[in-house]
Structure formats: structure tokens, C-alpha cells
Amino acid sequence: MDKRQAIGSWLSGPRAAAEDAGVDFGYRGQQLGLPEEGPGSIARPGRRLGALAVDWGICVLIAYGLITDGYGQATSNWALLLFFLMSVLTVGTVGFTPGKRLFGLRVVVLETGDVNPLRALLRTALLCVAIPALIWDRDGRGLHDRLAHTVEVRI
Numbered sequence: 001m002d003k004r005q006a007i008g009s010w011l012s013g014p015r016a017a018a019e020d021a022g023v024d025f026g027y028r029g030q031q032l033g034l035p036e037e038g039p040g041s042i043a044r045p046g047r048r049l050g051a052l053a054v055d056w057g058i059c060v061l062i063a064y065g066l067i068t069d070g071y072g073q074a075t076s077n078w079a080l081l082l083f084f085l086m087s088v089l090t091v092g093t094v095g096f097t098p099g100k101r102l103f104g105l106r107v108v109v110l111e112t113g114d115v116n117p118l119r120a121l122l123r124t125a126l127l128c129v130a131i132p133a134l135i136w137d138r139d140g141r142g143l144h145d146r147l148a149h150t151v152e153v154r155i
Contacts, residue, residue: 040154042151043105051100058099059080059083063079080128084124092116092119093117108151122148
């Protein structure tokens with residue numbers, strides 16, 4: 001092996017090195033039985049972050065304009081509470097928040113397809129803690145989705 005190839009495999013990470021060795025990881029969502037592209041496929045991180053930013057922005061604007069009448073620590077706390085309530089109510093009933101709908105995403109349960117309010121409550125509580133959402137599996141699902149047995153898919 002050339003030194004450049006050894007350095008290249010180190011820089012590209014273990015997944016690329018394993019793929020070069022012939023390991024087939026498949027596509028995101030294949031293990032879950034979801035399609036690779038189009039409706040029903042796993043939502044990509046960019047769309048998920050965009051939807052989260054829109055939802056957080058809505059909650060901050062409501063907290064700033066209607067509750068605290070100024071920006072401070074109280075505004076952030078109220079925004080987090082509003083985000084929690086909005087996510088539980090909207091994901092638990094229709095399967096998406098305003099931001100998710102804008103970006104063409106929906107939260108579903110793999111077995112049934114619909115999210116009940118208890119799963120939405122667990123998922124949102126873990127999302128508000130933030131750490132579980134930063135731990136992803138091979139399919140791109142956060143720990144909050146895995147524990148709630150949900151997946152965020154494209155509409």
C-alpha cells in the first residue's frame with residue numbers, strides 16, 4: 001500500500017476504509033425497509049436542521065413578542081417550553097410541526113405509520129435535552145427517534 005493511500009484512508013474515516021475493503025453498508029433506511037429516494041425515504045440532516053430552525057424561530061418570536069416583551073434568558077426558557085408544547089401537540093396528532101411540513105417531512109412509527117401522543121411526548125422530551133438528538137445510528141436516526149421507535153421521513 002502506498003503511503004498516500006494509507007493517509008487517504010485515515011483522513012476519509014473508518015466507513016470509507018471499510019467500503020474500500022468491500023463492505024456493503026447499503027443506503028440509509030435499508031435496514032428499516034424504507035425506500036432509498038423519494039417519499040417515505042429517510043429525511044436528510046439538512047432538511048431536519050432546517051425544520052428545527054423554523055420551529056425554534058417560531059417559538060422564539062412568540063416568546064419574544066407575546067410573553068417576555070424583550071429578549072433575555074426568560075425568552076429562551078419560554079421558547080423551549082413553547083417548542084416542547086408545539087412539538088408534542090403537532091407531532092402527536094398530525095405527525096409534523098410547521099417547520100417539518102414546510103420542509104416536506106413527517107414523523108412516523110415504523111410499525112403503524114402514525115405517532116401517538118405518548119411517543120411524541122417521549123421523542124420531544126429527548127429532543128429538548130439535545131444530547132440524544134446528536135447521537136445518530138447508521139440510518140441517520142437520532143437516539144430520540146430510536147427510543148421512541150419513530151423515524152423522520154420525506155412526504
